[in-house]
Amino acid sequence: MGKPPAMAPELANSEIAQAQEAAWIEVIRKMEEVYSDLIQYEIELEEKNTALEEAQRFITSVLSSVSDILVVCDSKGRIQQVNLAFLRLTDIAEIDLVGHPLGDFLAEDVGSLNHWLEAGHGGDREVRFVHRGQGVTDPVALTCATLLDHRGLPAGTVLTGRPVGELRRAYEALKQAQAQLVQQEKMASLGRLIAGVAHELNNPISFIVGNVHVLTKYRERLEAYLGTIHQGIDETEREALRKSLRIDTLMTDLPALIAGTQEGAQRVADIVKSLKRLSFSQSGGAEAVNLAEIAENAVHWAIKGRSTLPDPVISLPPVLLTPGHAGQLHQVMVNLMENALDAVNDQGNKAVITVSGHRQDAQVAVEITDSGPGIPPENLDKVFDPFFTTKPVGQGTGLGLWISYGIVRDHGGALVAENAPGGGARFRLTLPAI
Ligand SMILES: Nc1ncnc2c1ncn2[C@@H]1O[C@H](COP(=O)(O)OP(=O)(O)OP(=O)(O)O)[C@@H](O)[C@H]1O
Ligand SMILES: [Mg+2]
Structure with a gap:
């Protein structure tokens, strides 16, 4: 490489000084730029840090x-x-x-x-x-x-x-609450039963009370008539008295009044007897019970107070023996009947409920079919779940079928829900036969 071309020294010096100055200005400008970027970064960093700390505090307090x-x-x-x-x-x-x-x-x-x-x-x-x-x-x-x-x-x-x-404690508390609800449901069905019983007893009792009232009046008239006769009166007087006291009518009424009173008393006795059969306690072993009789009885209990609906069609053989607890099986039948009645409730006199039963091999079966809307397919396996109900609040606890299912299972039987071919729901109860 050759030497650089010769220059006048002063000129060269001033050019260098200028170039140096320009370079410095450039450096300072760059530094300022970097510095301002740095400050910007620092502000951003602080902001991010604050957000991070906030998030950290939040997570810690949640945890x-x-x-x-x-x-x-x-x-x-x-x-x-x-x-x-x-x-x-x-x-x-x-x-x-x-x-x-x-x-x-x-x-x-x-x-x-x-x-x-x-x-x-x-x-x-x-x-x-x-x-x-x-x-x-x-x-x-x-x-x-x-x-x-x-x-x-x-x-x-x-x-x-x-x-x-x-x-475990939470589970125990849950179990206790569940048991309480079941108990409440039992109390509620007992309440319904008592209301039904009261309604049923009311009829014959008011009948008896009315008859006894009439009989008392008749006794007074007979007493007056006989008293006067015993004092010794002549025939004309006696005939006049007989007419005025309407003794002949009284005598014609008397047999019907006594028979009616007897019938009323018998009805009360029957109700009490059917209640006794319903011992709700579970104590004691299973005994031979007649499912047909229980079913028929339960139908009568369930339709009390639903006078707007036609009577269910019952086609049951006289006897369907199964080993079990009458009270519990009665509860199952009443639950099934009440559900069927609820399902057809708005159909008025078009409603049809059929209760049929038969014995097949080693089993007895009772079927309840209704003309209601049936059970949507997606609900068929839910209806036995505890608390599953489609009824408005206060009208159903959703425990009826769950309790019934448990009772039937404990009896070694089965309870199945399906939709009948013509629409409407059908519940089939099967139990071991004796
Ligand atoms: N015969 C029926 N037809 C149509 N749906 C029914 C029938 N029986 C039961 N279901 C359905 O199954 C649900 C559960 O019945 P379940 O007897 O267990 O409870 P619930 O009747 O609603 O209340 P609860 O019996 O405790 O008063 C009902 O809410 C209803 O949706
Ligand atoms: Mg029910």
Whole structure:
């Protein structure tokens, strides 16, 4: 390379100075640009940080307010995060937990648990943790799920759980509430029965009371008539008295009045007898009961107070013997009848309910078919569920069929719901025959 061309030294110096100055200006401008970008970044960063802290606080407060325990582990099984419920359960400080293997805090053999954790999902498992003071915690029903990272790849496990004692207590409370509801339903059906009984007794009793009232009046007239005769009066006087006291009419009425009173008393006796047969207690073993009689009886009970509907068509043989509890089977039949009556309620005198029965081989069966709207196919397997009802609030608890199903099952029988070919629902009850 040759030498640079010669220049006048002053000229060269001033050009260099100019170039240097321009370069400096450029550098300072760039620096200012960078600086202002930096400030911008810092503001953005602070904003993001604030949002992040906010999110963190939110998540922490949510996690500490849930009562279930929560433990997050990394892919090596080391604890990454726990919530307040877990700290309370184990009484161990967070700082002693985080970063340590979860296995260190399990109070039992971890071998099989590791497989479970690796599987990353699945059902509940009962686990006890180490407790700082008491050695071990109460058993916890633990569920495990896989923790995914931002790319959706497995990054660890999330364990959630709840002390089994708590679950058991909740389950017990639920069972108790359920038993109470069943009891309430029984009380309600007892209430309906009593109302029916009262209605039924009212008729013959008012009949008897009316008759006795007339009989008392007749006695007074007879007393007056006989009293006067015994004093010794002549025939004309006696005939006059006989007419004025209307003794002949009285004598003609008397047999009908006595028969009517007897009939009323007999009706009361019958009702009481049928009630006695209905002993609702479950004590005592099964005895031979006549399902046909129970069904017929139940039909009569159920239609009380539904005078707008035609009487059901009953085609039952006289006897269908099955081993069982009359009171319980009566309850089943009344439930089925009430459902059928509800189903046809708006059909007025077009409503048809058929109750038929027969014995087939080792079974007795009773079928109740109604002309109602039937049961939508999607509900056919739901009608026996507890609390399933399509009736308005206050008109159905949805326990009738559930209770009936239980009773029939306990009797070794079956209760099936279907839709009859001509529309309307049909319930078929089968029980072992004697
Ligand atoms: N004969 C029927 N026709 C049409 N649907 C019926 C019939 N019987 C039962 N169902 C349906 O099954 C549901 C459940 O019946 P279930 O007897 O268990 O309860 P419920 O009658 O609603 O109430 P509860 O019997 O406790 O007063 C009813 O709400 C109704 O939807
Ligand atoms: Mg019902």
